[in-house]
Amino acid sequence: MQALLALPLPLRLALVFVVAAVLASLANAAIYHFAWRRRLRSPWQPVPEGVASRTWFDCLPIVGWWQLRRESTIHGPGHWVRPMLIELLFPLGIAWLYWWETEAFGLLAEQVPGQFGKLDSTPLVGIVHIEFFAHAMLAWFMLIATFIDADDRIIPDTVTVPGTLLGLVLATLAPMALLPQITNTPVAPIVGVPLTTRGGAPVDLYLEPVHLAAASPWPAELLAPAPNVYSLLIALGCYWLWCFAFVRRRWLARRGFGRAVQYFFVRIVRDWWTVPLREVTAIGTVLVTLVWWWGGGAWVGLLSSLVGLVGAGGVVWLIRIFAGAALRREAMGFGDVLLMMMIGTLIGWQAGVIVFFAAPFAALVYGLVQLIARRDNELPYGPFLCAATVLVIVRWGAIWLWIQTAFMVPWLVPAVLVVCLVLCGAILSVYQAAKDRLLGPQQAR
Structure with a gap:
C-alpha cells in the first residue's frame, strides 16, 4: 500500500486504468463464453473457421478489437465496437472511481x-x-x-x-x-x-x-x-437461505396437498445433497461458526x-x-x-x-x-x-x-x-x- 501511495496521482490513475483494462478484457471473454451464438468473437476463444490465426496483439485490451475488425465477414460489421467500448469505458470509469473515493473522499x-x-x-x-x-x-x-x-x-x-x-x-x-x-x-x-x-x-x-x-x-x-448463540443462528440462517436458493423448488399440487409437500421436501433434500452445494454448505457453515467464535x-x-x-x-x-x-x-x-x-x-x-x-x-x-x-x-x-x-x-x-x-x-x-x-x-x-x-x-x- 505504501509503495502505491508513494507514486504520483497521475501514475496511480494510469496503473488503475491498465489493470482495469485487462480485467475488462477478461470480462469480455466471460461474456462471449456464455453467449454461445457469439462466443468465437473474443480473442481468448478458439479461432473461427475461415479466418487467420490470432496473434498476441489481438489479445491486448482495446487495440486488439481494432485489429479484429478483419473478422467482420464472419461476425458482421461493427462486431468489434461494443467490446472495444467496454474495454475503454470500464477502465475510465474505474480510474474515475479511484479518484472519487481515494482522492476526493467522495x-x-x-x-x-x-x-x-x-x-x-x-x-x-x-x-x-x-x-x-x-x-x-x-x-x-x-x-x-x-x-x-x-x-x-x-x-x-x-x-x-x-x-x-x-x-x-x-x-x-x-x-x-x-x-x-x-x-x-x-x-x-x-x-x-x-x-x-x-x-x-x-x-x-x-x-x-x-x-x-x-x-x-x-x-x-x-x-x-460467542457464546451468544442467537447471533450464530442469524448468520447461519442467512447463509443457509442463500444455499437454499440453488435447490429446485417445485410445487406439484395435482396429486393432493400431502404428496405435494412430500415431493417438495424430497426434492430439496436431494438437490441440497448434490455436489458442490453440499460442500459449499458444509464448509461455509464451519467457517461462519469459526468467525463467530473468533x-x-x-x-x-x-x-x-x-x-x-x-x-x-x-x-x-x-x-x-x-x-x-x-x-x-x-x-x-x-x-x-x-x-x-x-x-x-x-x-x-x-x-x-x-x-x-x-x-x-x-x-x-x-x-x-x-x-x-x-x-x-x-x-x-x-x-x-x-x-x-x-x-x-x-x-x-x-x-x-x-x-x-x-x-x-x-x-x-x-x-x-x-x-x-x-x-x-x-x-x-x-x-x-x-x-x-x-x-x-x-x-x-
Missing part, C-alpha cells in the same frame, strides 16, 4: 458538509483504498452479469456465486470494505475509527461501516459473538454482510413473486435474485433497499418505451439492478446523509416496502394490460 465528505476539510485524512487513506477495491471488484462482476443478461436473458451462477463468496470473505477480513458512515457516537466501536482535526484535536465524529443495525447502535445484547471486527463484518445478502436479495425475491402474480407468468429469472444477493454482501441491506426503490421503476419506464417503439416485451432486469447499484455507491455520501434517519424508525422501512410492493404490483398490472393491447394476449406472454 463517499465521506458529503456526510459532514463543510467539516471534512478540517479533518485529518491520513488515517482514512487505507480505509478508502479498501472500499475502492471492494467496489471495483463488485463492478467487475456486475459488468459481466449485465451484458450476459442483456444478450441471453440469463445471469449464470458461475458469476454470482464467486462474487458472493468473495464479498463475504472481504467483509470478514476488512469490515471497512462495507459502505461507510460518519456518526457522532461510536455505534460499532469494534471497527470504528475516531476522527481528528488536522492539528490532532479529537472531534465527536467516528468513521464506521454501515453495519446491519445502522443507523442505530450495534445491538450487542442480541447480536454479540468475534471482533471480523464478526461485525461477516454478520452485516450476510444480513445484507438476505436483505438485498429478499426484496428482489418479493418483487419476483409480486411481478409474477401481476403479469400472470414468471416475471424475472432467479438469477436476478442471486445477483442482488451478491451485491448485498458489500453494500448492505440498507443500500439494497434503496436499489430496490430505484431499479424497478427505471426498468418499467425503459420497458414501456421498448414495448411501444419495438414491440419487444422481453426486458432483462439485471442491468437495471447493476446501474442502480453503481448510482447508490457513487452517491452514497449524499444518500446516506439524507435517508439515514429513516432507518432509525423500526416500522418505517417495512411499511414503505409493503407500500412499494403493492405499487409495483399495480404498475406491472398496467404494464401487462398495455402489452395485451399492443401485442395481443397471446404474443404478450
Whole structure:
C-alpha cells in the first residue's frame, strides 16, 4: 500500500486504468463464453473457421478489437465496437472511481458538509483504498452479469456465486470494505475509527461501516459473538437461505396437498445433497461458526454482510413473486435474485433497499418505451439492478446523509416496502394490460 501511495496521482490513475483494462478484457471473454451464438468473437476463444490465426496483439485490451475488425465477414460489421467500448469505458470509469473515493473522499465528505476539510485524512487513506477495491471488484462482476443478461436473458451462477463468496470473505477480513458512515457516537466501536482535526484535536465524529443495525447502535445484547448463540443462528440462517436458493423448488399440487409437500421436501433434500452445494454448505457453515467464535471486527463484518445478502436479495425475491402474480407468468429469472444477493454482501441491506426503490421503476419506464417503439416485451432486469447499484455507491455520501434517519424508525422501512410492493404490483398490472393491447394476449406472454 505504501509503495502505491508513494507514486504520483497521475501514475496511480494510469496503473488503475491498465489493470482495469485487462480485467475488462477478461470480462469480455466471460461474456462471449456464455453467449454461445457469439462466443468465437473474443480473442481468448478458439479461432473461427475461415479466418487467420490470432496473434498476441489481438489479445491486448482495446487495440486488439481494432485489429479484429478483419473478422467482420464472419461476425458482421461493427462486431468489434461494443467490446472495444467496454474495454475503454470500464477502465475510465474505474480510474474515475479511484479518484472519487481515494482522492476526493467522495463517499465521506458529503456526510459532514463543510467539516471534512478540517479533518485529518491520513488515517482514512487505507480505509478508502479498501472500499475502492471492494467496489471495483463488485463492478467487475456486475459488468459481466449485465451484458450476459442483456444478450441471453440469463445471469449464470458461475458469476454470482464467486462474487458472493468473495464479498463475504472481504467483509470478514476488512469490515471497512462495507459502505461507510460518519456518526457522532461510536455505534460499532469494534471497527470504528475516531476522527481528528488536522492539528490532532479529537472531534465527536467516528468513521464506521454501515453495519446491519445502522443507523442505530450495534445491538450487542442480541447480536454479540460467542457464546451468544442467537447471533450464530442469524448468520447461519442467512447463509443457509442463500444455499437454499440453488435447490429446485417445485410445487406439484395435482396429486393432493400431502404428496405435494412430500415431493417438495424430497426434492430439496436431494438437490441440497448434490455436489458442490453440499460442500459449499458444509464448509461455509464451519467457517461462519469459526468467525463467530473468533468475534471482533471480523464478526461485525461477516454478520452485516450476510444480513445484507438476505436483505438485498429478499426484496428482489418479493418483487419476483409480486411481478409474477401481476403479469400472470414468471416475471424475472432467479438469477436476478442471486445477483442482488451478491451485491448485498458489500453494500448492505440498507443500500439494497434503496436499489430496490430505484431499479424497478427505471426498468418499467425503459420497458414501456421498448414495448411501444419495438414491440419487444422481453426486458432483462439485471442491468437495471447493476446501474442502480453503481448510482447508490457513487452517491452514497449524499444518500446516506439524507435517508439515514429513516432507518432509525423500526416500522418505517417495512411499511414503505409493503407500500412499494403493492405499487409495483399495480404498475406491472398496467404494464401487462398495455402489452395485451399492443401485442395481443397471446404474443404478450
